Amino acid sequence: MSPATKYETHEHDVLIIGAGGAGLRAAIEALAQGARVGVVCKSLLGKAHTVMAEGGLAAAMANVDKADNWRTHFRDTMSGGKYLNNWRMAQLHAQEAPDRVRELEQWGALFDRTDTGDILQRAFGGHTFKRLCHVGDRTGLEMIRTLQDRGVDLGFDVYMECTITRLLKDGDRVCGAFGYWRNSGNLVVFKAKSIVIATGGIGKSWKITSNSWECTGDGMALAYEAGAELLDMEFVQFHPTGMVWPPGVRGILVTEAVRGEGGILRNKNGERFMEKYDPKRLELSTRDIVARSIYTEVREGRGSEHGGAYLNISHKPAEYVKRKLPSMYHQFKELADVDITKGPMEVGPTCHYVMGGIRVDAETGQSTVPGLFAAGEAAGGMHGANRLGGNSLSDLLVFGRRAGLAAAQQAGKCPATAIDNAQIEAAERDLLAPFTRAGGENPYKIHENLQDVMQSLVGIFRNDEDLRKAIVELEKLKARAANASASGSHVYNTGWHLTRDLQSMLTVSEACAHAALARTESRGAHSRIDFPKTEDAWGKKNLIIAKKGSAMTLTEVPRGAMPAELQEILAESK
Amino acid sequence: MADATATLRVFRGDAETGKAVDYEVPLTPGMVVLDAIHSIQANQSPDLAVRWNCKAAKCGSCSAEVNGRPKLMCKTRMDSLPPDQPITVFPIKTFPVIKDLVTDVSWNYEVNKKIPAFKPKPNAEWKMYQRDVDRGQEFRKCIECFLCQNVCHVLRDHDKKQDFGGPRFFVRTAALEMHPLDSRNRIPLLREQLGIGYCNITKCCTEVCPEDIHITDNAIIPLKERVVDQFYDPLTMIVRKIFPAK
Structure with missing residues (x-):
């Protein structure tokens, strides 16, 4: 039987994998270019992890602090990223973010307002000025709903609860994707002229994480398998403030907006310990520094009752706290029996974001594989060694739009491609294999062990011995995952789904561990106990992971020189 | 323990x-x-x-x-x-x-498509004040859990999915209708396609909303009033007879 009849098939000019902020913004732009657009997502539309973004969206609108401008935003971003950022991306991001915010407003978003009727902006870590456009502490929800409504209005095709397991290629060019419907287990083939990966992050490989089940690094793994390069995978952000108690909520995000609104961190002795680690910026230091500070306090025996730090906002009026941080108020009240208007929260670091990702061209989001684009957390480079809070939502919009635009333009010029049946059949065999391995291992156990390995050996502080051990353990886990089994029907079979997601998690975890081992310095979110200094020489190169044959390879590539005009902006800060 | x-x-x-x-x-x-x-x-x-x-x-x-x-x-x-x-x-x-x-909650996504999106007033100045957006922001807290749809007896007991939009989509429509800069009129849609008349304000939806949105009081009742104003107000009806809509 030919695949044309055996598999459900859909055809689009631009196929977008992922329906968070980057994917939806890419879809909207590709639609505006007249492309036929399909969006595939693992969950229902509107549930992507963007919905969890709380504090805001960084853009130098200068609504509150009139002195703000893109140059300062650029400088803050580069400084926060320890100058490893792709400078061109950081520049485009700072320049274009305000327009992307205005667009959201024109599509119906309702941001909190200033007294003069403009979009209100709040302070956040590492930002010189009040810069985060926000809606209380549910900015991500506002953004995703606005984009979703816009996309529905423009008429995109959405394939919900559908997981892509393989990119299909014609020669060196991507020409489609293969996947399955979670609801039925039925297989599906998408033909496309360009593909945009917007699948978000990898945090589900760690035990304590703010990330949902979806954040398994699928897009990075798909791109890697298709020959694309991954960049700076050692840089994983641990957000300083996740919940630590009770056990079931451990890792759930506590927005940086708590500190942006004046929240104070103390240890069990009541000391405001940030005075020691960053006396100038205190709680509004960058995330890498605050996370390490809390971790250090706990490790040295000054942690809170359940192994975190105390974060207090109760000195602000209760009504103000409830208005500006409503979901934090409810989250703590209902899940931890804590009234944050009356007493402190217990918080500790939680795996939150990966700065690394698919290596892309700054202007277009084009990966190193023809026809394949990436945007948002799945793409690397923009945030360097550490991301500032609020720069993710703006990143999604700026580079989602750019990737959607370039993907649509390139689709118009794409040569005719053909789907290779052998690739589809191989992908089908891989996908269904867990059903043929009766008595194999339960994938949940393998996942749990993977999380333990990454948490304990590739965490906030790293060293040579741990990282080597992690690589050995990951090899064992790969062997076990290759023998994981699924049973029952193909209909919404979560165990079977996990066997597939595990493949992605293992690939990105391995990339992260290898890159972390290779980078023998400390920079931003990557802290090596055995190499505590930031080395100038390491600031001049990126680490690239790529697949050669069946092996994962790592190479150093020199970074280009920054243009003089951008260097001048960085020099202005001194 | x-x-x-x-x-x-x-x-x-x-x-x-x-x-x-x-x-x-x-x-x-x-x-x-x-x-x-x-x-x-x-x-x-x-x-x-x-x-x-x-x-x-x-x-x-x-x-x-x-x-x-x-x-x-x-x-x-x-x-x-x-x-x-x-x-x-x-x-x-x-x-x-x-x-x-x-x-299978796909029906909700189909109903959603019936609601025309936000369309700004021509030459809008993009100035809005907090007091003007407060109402809309309450509705935009909705996380689409569909619990309100689940308990609404018009859907749960009477299965009026053909004729009725349900609380979630009254909330969405209310957010649009009460947006200070929106230019569209969705009141005929509420009456004719979303069947807001079927709702007899038992407030079951409000009770289960995990976001504490006052669905009945703040969204549905004001929308019902607008339907009445546009379609059943005697004075308007006379005016409309004399000056029919173009």
Whole structure:
């Protein structure tokens, strides 16, 4: 039987994998270019992890602090990223973010307002000025709903609860994707002229994480398998403030907006310990520094009752706290029996974001594989060694739009491609294999062990011995995952789904561990106990992971020189 | 506490057939029902189907009927339920079961498409004040958990899915209609396609909303008033007779 009849098939000019902020913004732009657009997502539309973004969206609108401008935003971003950022991306991001915010407003978003009727902006870590456009502490929800409504209005095709397991290629060019419907287990083939990966992050490989089940690094793994390069995978952000108690909520995000609104961190002795680690910026230091500070306090025996730090906002009026941080108020009240208007929260670091990702061209989001684009957390480079809070939502919009635009333009010029049946059949065999391995291992156990390995050996502080051990353990886990089994029907079979997601998690975890081992310095979110200094020489190169044959390879590539005009902006800060 | 367990009585089945199955789950402090479901998946039944994402009541994915009450499982503490009897966890009833706790909610996405999107007034100045956006922001808190749709008797008991939009989409329409810069009129749509007249304001939707949106008082009743104003106000009716809409 030919695949044309055996598999459900859909055809689009631009196929977008992922329906968070980057994917939806890419879809909207590709639609505006007249492309036929399909969006595939693992969950229902509107549930992507963007919905969890709380504090805001960084853009130098200068609504509150009139002195703000893109140059300062650029400088803050580069400084926060320890100058490893792709400078061109950081520049485009700072320049274009305000327009992307205005667009959201024109599509119906309702941001909190200033007294003069403009979009209100709040302070956040590492930002010189009040810069985060926000809606209380549910900015991500506002953004995703606005984009979703816009996309529905423009008429995109959405394939919900559908997981892509393989990119299909014609020669060196991507020409489609293969996947399955979670609801039925039925297989599906998408033909496309360009593909945009917007699948978000990898945090589900760690035990304590703010990330949902979806954040398994699928897009990075798909791109890697298709020959694309991954960049700076050692840089994983641990957000300083996740919940630590009770056990079931451990890792759930506590927005940086708590500190942006004046929240104070103390240890069990009541000391405001940030005075020691960053006396100038205190709680509004960058995330890498605050996370390490809390971790250090706990490790040295000054942690809170359940192994975190105390974060207090109760000195602000209760009504103000409830208005500006409503979901934090409810989250703590209902899940931890804590009234944050009356007493402190217990918080500790939680795996939150990966700065690394698919290596892309700054202007277009084009990966190193023809026809394949990436945007948002799945793409690397923009945030360097550490991301500032609020720069993710703006990143999604700026580079989602750019990737959607370039993907649509390139689709118009794409040569005719053909789907290779052998690739589809191989992908089908891989996908269904867990059903043929009766008595194999339960994938949940393998996942749990993977999380333990990454948490304990590739965490906030790293060293040579741990990282080597992690690589050995990951090899064992790969062997076990290759023998994981699924049973029952193909209909919404979560165990079977996990066997597939595990493949992605293992690939990105391995990339992260290898890159972390290779980078023998400390920079931003990557802290090596055995190499505590930031080395100038390491600031001049990126680490690239790529697949050669069946092996994962790592190479150093020199970074280009920054243009003089951008260097001048960085020099202005001194 | 270490050895304490709870019994979960979980619906297992599909669109055709199914039954409740009991699982013993070890309890931990502060545990929520979704934790218990995950524990079953990891240790007893990996193919147990459930939707979830954020686990923090922000995405609205894990709706279910816990002890017969519509709830987000991520927000329902085990210690809020009677410890001496099995905790029942069933899929939301108004939508067809796909498998176990997962239902087919695609109808909602179809209704949503009927509602015309935000369209700004021409030459809008883009100045809005907090007092002007407060109302809309309340509605935009909606996380689309569809619990309001699930309990609305027009949908649950009378299955008026052809003629009625349901509370979720009155909330969305209210956000648009009360947006200070919107230029569209969705009142005819509310009356004719979303069937707002079927709602007899029993407030079941408001009671179950995990975001505490005052669905009935702040969204539905004002919209009903607008329908009445536009379609049934005697003075307007006369004016309309004399000056028909172009």
